[in-house]
Amino acid sequence: MLANMNASEPSAPEPTPEEDAALRRLYADFDTENLLPLWTQLGDLMPMHPKPSARAHVWSWKTLYPLAQRAGDLVPVGRGGERRAIALANPGLGGRPFATPTLWAAIQYLGPQETAPEHRHTQNAFRFVVEGEGVWTVVDGDPVAMRRGDFLLTPGWHFHSHHNTTDRPMAWIDGLDIPFAHYTDSTFFEFGADEVTDRSTPSASRSERLWAYPGLRPLSALGSLPNSPIAAYRWEHTDRALDEQLALEDEGHAVTVEPGHAAVRYTNPTTGGDVMPTIRAEFHRLRAGAETTTRREVGSSVFQVFSGEGALVLDGVEHRMAQGDLAVVPSWTALKIQAESRFDLFRFSDTPIFDGLHQARVTVGEDTE
């Protein structure tokens, strides 16, 4: 009885050389038989609280955009590669194109008059537009205009293509659950039409004309849908909802998350829950000078600054951010947002995964250390 599970227990007797050899033989036999003991792995596998490999990190839009432009010059978009998307590769995740263990975030760039061909996949996807316009995403045949501030959905297994109708390039960010689907071996993919199926360029998609009303739904489509049927959440609504929250706060009503911090969640109007089963999306607006209470939560998220200037303080380290900059917040990282000017941030996260599995946890307050 000699090998000690617990190195930190000083009273355990030292193994004899014979015991040591027997243990080495045992471990070698484990290895041969594709076995591994818990006791040598426990600290890594079952820490006291999440110890993510992913690191807090910021990507600057000023760096990202020119690299995307260079890709635009050198790499054509087409069938096979499918998209000119350049993914954030978290420096803690071993050189994989994963922003976090579960989330993909990329800048996608489409040159003048270019088309990204149609396909579909079980991964859930969205676009968020921090600048520019002129591209239409065609989702299951429905052309959806992309404009600054818009949040656009292409839920799992919906065919989609993108085409730029202008003579200027356009770039935006893509968010998907690619790493999660990859890791859990749940991914299906299918090519669609090589040509854009509907080249019309309406200002509002059919999806919006049918669904984008407060509290109204068509009688022809009842019941709960797994994904939101709203293809585009337009900036004018998001902006107004945030403005009104701050105005109501000024009038004395407790409708903000905390003083000076307005926020909306994008939701599926057929359930009231998240827009897609694996991805939560929100928009936050802080008044100039406001800062949030420090907060940790299970699950990872990505922020993009939409306008203004400020900082994300992540586990005590301040990261200053400006328009277009992207930050990754790994699971259980202490997060505080500080606004210098009025500070508008888009955020997406993998929290719905944890909500459904009863694994969500949040702590709020300075004692989050």
Next chain:
Amino acid sequence: MLANMNASEPSAPEPTPEEDAALRRLYADFDTENLLPLWTQLGDLMPMHPKPSARAHVWSWKTLYPLAQRAGDLVPVGRGGERRAIALANPGLGGRPFATPTLWAAIQYLGPQETAPEHRHTQNAFRFVVEGEGVWTVVDGDPVAMRRGDFLLTPGWHFHSHHNTTDRPMAWIDGLDIPFAHYTDSTFFEFGADEVTDRSTPSASRSERLWAYPGLRPLSALGSLPNSPIAAYRWEHTDRALDEQLALEDEGHAVTVEPGHAAVRYTNPTTGGDVMPTIRAEFHRLRAGAETTTRREVGSSVFQVFSGEGALVLDGVEHRMAQGDLAVVPSWTALKIQAESRFDLFRFSDTPIFDGLHQARVTVGEDTE
């Protein structure tokens, strides 16, 4: 063994006078002991399909409104009577103020500068405005403007008062689940402030400023709420949603209920379901000349014509209707709507009660007998 359960079974032997007397004694003893046999009640209690006591009936707005005006001249509004509301009393329901066994529908009339005092009750209530404006309903302290075409909620146990800020009278319809709550003995009531708690007259309520956006909800109020938090569903959205359905139909998309028949359901954005647990509300628009497929459903409903002219055909009987007219459709009544002009109808029903209890049934088609 002689009394026969089944009068229609001719082969059963006639009871002897002794048997007959014994049976009469038994029934008398049942009566003394507060008992009743099933076999004498079965046809009434358990018919092959619903045989409502409530009757299909139409109330004309041209008759209703002047009566409400006369009540306005003769009967003051105040604490005790609470509301100048005049209820539809279904001619089949024995002189009770019940539109159907479960639903209350009334015209409420408020004279110039009048106030209906604050109270709350567990009954769910809404208002629908077929004409006029100038009254504000104050719901838990939030003033909500009432205008033509608006659908307004005062869900159960929310304090509410109404006050007319103008020098013209205003009338609208109230819908509630009073008969259902009364019948099931589930009703609570409480008086509120005698004075209107907030006399401001904003164009949009705080509820709308916080909640009335397509697919957006405030981060400060998550989870499922039993009632919709939207105090007013404005006509401009309803109208546009219906127009777009018909336009999309013209463009070749199957988004209407059936050809020429657009419809929206008012929903709770935190669940995607009905606005209140006991009441469903919808708005239907038929193109001139369109008619619906005949349809029966379990549960009762009330229609009010918002504009246009047409008819409701109820169990084969045509009822012509014009603006403001109200019709009651009892459970399992065969319903067809016919539009002469463009025909706009507001509808509410008790269907959520049956949905939740797995008692909902619908048949669609000419074979609905």
Next chain:
Amino acid sequence: MLANMNASEPSAPEPTPEEDAALRRLYADFDTENLLPLWTQLGDLMPMHPKPSARAHVWSWKTLYPLAQRAGDLVPVGRGGERRAIALANPGLGGRPFATPTLWAAIQYLGPQETAPEHRHTQNAFRFVVEGEGVWTVVDGDPVAMRRGDFLLTPGWHFHSHHNTTDRPMAWIDGLDIPFAHYTDSTFFEFGADEVTDRSTPSASRSERLWAYPGLRPLSALGSLPNSPIAAYRWEHTDRALDEQLALEDEGHAVTVEPGHAAVRYTNPTTGGDVMPTIRAEFHRLRAGAETTTRREVGSSVFQVFSGEGALVLDGVEHRMAQGDLAVVPSWTALKIQAESRFDLFRFSDTPIFDGLHQARVTVGEDTE
């Protein structure tokens, strides 16, 4: 402006004779037009808390059973009358065969070798057996033995017949939602086979062989079912569950409802919720000398004493009860149970209706007045 909504407001001026006449004309015109004002009805329709018409009442098994026997001698069972069931007619409900506004409770009696023919209806039904055995209920072709202490389901739209295989009569109680379905006009009925479809007399039904295991379900039937698939909840399990609760209480564990009061709810194993959408069923066991905390709840219920002696105190009035006795507890009635001996009670109620509609309310404690 002269008629006064509120009789209790003494400061209002007396109407002149002319005003009085005008008001009488108005009310007459309301009547002609099938209208009724709220202000004359409010106290009845919207009381401060439920004021049921149904009354607390007790029926004695010693009276019931001989009356059922006499019916057995005089009234044959057969097609048309369908069942020899004698219903509790609440003395407050105007001579209708309704135990409460929503619930039906009856004693059903089947003589030696008699058969009650097959039918089905949308009303949900159960049987509870306080004494005797020898009848099989055949539910959608599955013969289910009935024995003392068993609780048996025939959910809505399941065909069912009963047949007595012995030379002794048997009686039990039937519980259904007949009044609720009747009131809401949601009832459908269909005759089945005139003969029993399976005359075998197995000790356990196929339903039990497939479903009646703790926490196990067949892979061939997944998903949520609206009704429990367990046709019979056997006394041996109910009895043991209650015994164990009291034994665990003796061992120091807080698993009873309150000291000396064990209780189980019969549930649908595919949801964890009530056995049928409209009916809750429970079994309560009090130690000798125990009494429950006074409690009011929205919704009505019926108790049957299974064994022992004690009392139900209803709105302060003590009703002593012995084996087989049935008591009705109207909505919002203050209820306390007192046990002289060990006191076993079966209970059913309409609470699921209110739970689903967010109308459930309970108060617990002496201050329930």
Next chain:
Amino acid sequence: MLANMNASEPSAPEPTPEEDAALRRLYADFDTENLLPLWTQLGDLMPMHPKPSARAHVWSWKTLYPLAQRAGDLVPVGRGGERRAIALANPGLGGRPFATPTLWAAIQYLGPQETAPEHRHTQNAFRFVVEGEGVWTVVDGDPVAMRRGDFLLTPGWHFHSHHNTTDRPMAWIDGLDIPFAHYTDSTFFEFGADEVTDRSTPSASRSERLWAYPGLRPLSALGSLPNSPIAAYRWEHTDRALDEQLALEDEGHAVTVEPGHAAVRYTNPTTGGDVMPTIRAEFHRLRAGAETTTRREVGSSVFQVFSGEGALVLDGVEHRMAQGDLAVVPSWTALKIQAESRFDLFRFSDTPIFDGLHQARVTVGEDTE
């Protein structure tokens, strides 16, 4: 415009040396900035259907058990290492102790009179016993006996310890969601008492005495619980449920999964769903000579043979298995089970993760490719 996304597109012109150099510089700059292009990763990240790294593999109990015994001789159980558990390390998963990307499966071995100390963690865990008895698992203070055929739960964040009360060793398998929790950074851990908190050795746990009845639940614990409250699913019930399915099949009723193949799912009686949010557990029994239809499903699973002999055919490769042997079935692997003798198999899987996220997919039939 020169680098080609799509190697398979032959018509694209060859890049010039300058273009090639520019592309190399671009990729190097991507690397510096923690970026990776989609187009070089697509085939791996978004295949047409799941291409798991995990491999189908079988571990023989005859090999496992002696290795566990040797660990019993050499490695004491104690605080720090916590458990003498030896995990299946899937040969495709890079030497990590993961049976599949989401599931942990290990043999745990406890020598005579040994104790594994108390702790808790957010990972969900169960035990399944293929042989032996004499260990009690103490779950939140409740001692649970472990016997052959039993399935025992220690859901997330429940304290638990194990102690062997006999003079013989005992081994069983542990199943957890460790890899999933590790990957998603959602894990919390806490040490408990060093000594067993209750050394009593009851035959049935308090959990079972309170909860393990068909369709009955205590009134003191209502509502939906995230995990099953049944600590032990006993072999006698599982065995009988499977026997009855096959007997009912013999009597002509379609209650089995397919001819000769009976199966039960272990469920949470408060929801009817899976026992724990991340883990599904089932027991399958095949008649001698039976074989299942080939089936693929999203998500991975582990089988352990409980008794009998047969084979798992995985993507066309036959793996013969005997009592105690464990097999891993990666996502989307074609699975057919063949029984030589009566063949009893315990199975657990990660399917609830996919169900909740609308990512579940199944194909059944020979055409599963």
